[in-house]
Amino acid sequence: MTDLIETENVLGxxxxxxRAKLDPSALGFGGERRRTPGLRREEVAQRANISPTWYTWLEQGRGGAPSADVLDRIARALMLTEVEREHLFLLGLGRPPEARYRRNDGVTPRLQRVLDALEPSPALIRTATWDVIAWNRAAPVMLIDYGSLPPEERNILRYIFLDPRARAVQYDWESVARFALGAFRVDAARAGASSEIEPFVAELCRISPEFRAMWRENDVPGAHTEAVKHIRHPILGPLAFEYSAFSVDGRTDLSMIVYNPATPDDAERIRSLLPASPPHRAASDSAPHGEEQAS
Structure with a gap:
């Protein structure tokens, strides 16, 4: 019977x-000899600023379901990673926690190599706030070279609404802009970045009347992870790309965008403009990228 109770109380x-995996002395608790490893229940409760009795009941499977706020406190007290915190919420509430956006402007060398291997298909990595943080050599050929811009200006929406080149290459700029803005709204909300984008949105509202009008419409697009995109390239002329968006494994805040040339001729024309060798990039460089908007 005891084994059954232990099996059912997966949260406890x-x-x-x-808590058994934490070092009490490293967290400021006495180094006296303990019967069991790790923190005591009352020490976890102290760190989480909750009742020791209630925390004990929680481990014992008594007292009802905890609130999200209590689980957050316990996660911090136990120094859980993001994955461990999510697991805690799934056990305690049956759902993942609300997303918490953490800005990260770098990609691993391995992910950069994936982008480079996709040439001549333009490919890039964008954040949930649509900042471009990595790209391959084909991406600048397609539209704009984000590497020539200061890091704070490497943003897809900034390019679409503020750069005249975006209007010149699009066959239907308004549709592209409207879809991009709606997708941006969804991505930011899903990643918990609604507060993060407020200054950026306010800036574009001041500068671009079209952005301001579309933002106030609150439109949200349907699912659109694959599509065919047509542009008027200033050198190569009309180009068609199969557009795809992929989640980056282990990084819910990042998306990989790939523009696969629709025909062998389009691929060869892109390849003809590629630089002789990849530009040198430091592993921590938050620059790599070049791209335009997904339509």
Whole structure:
């Protein structure tokens, strides 16, 4: 019977396991000899600023479901990683926690190599706030070279609404802009970045009347991870790309955007403009990228 109770109380089992892995002395608690490893229940409760009795009940499977706020406190007290925190919420509430956006402007060398291997297809990595943080050599050929811009200006919406080149290459700029803005709104909300984008949105509202009008419409597009995109390239003329968006494994805040040339001729024309060798990039460089908007 005891084994059955232990099996059913998966939340309590997980909490006990996590606190047993913490070093009391490293967290400011006495270094006296302990019967069991890790923190005591009352020490976890102290760090989480909750009742020791209630925390004990939680480990024992009593007292009802905890609130999201309490689980957040416990996650911090137990120094859980983002993955561990999500697991805690799934056990305690049956759902993941609300997204918390954490800005990160770098990609791993491995991910950069994936982008480079996709040439001559233009490919890039964008954040949930649509900042471009990595790209391959074909991406600047397609439209704009984000590497020539200051890091704070490497943003797809900034390019679409403020750069005249975006209007020149699009066959239907308004449709592209409207879709992009709606997708941006969804991505930011899903990543928990609504507060993060407020200054950026306010800036574009001041500068671009069209952005301001579209933003106030609150339109949200349907799913659109694959499409065919047509542009008027200033050198190569009409080009068609199969557009695809992919999630980056382990990075819910990043998306990989790939523009696969629709025909072998389009691929060869893109290849003809590629530089002789890839530009040198430091692994921590937040610059790599070049791209235009997905329509």
């Amino acid at each position: 089992t997980y909490l006990r396991d996590r």
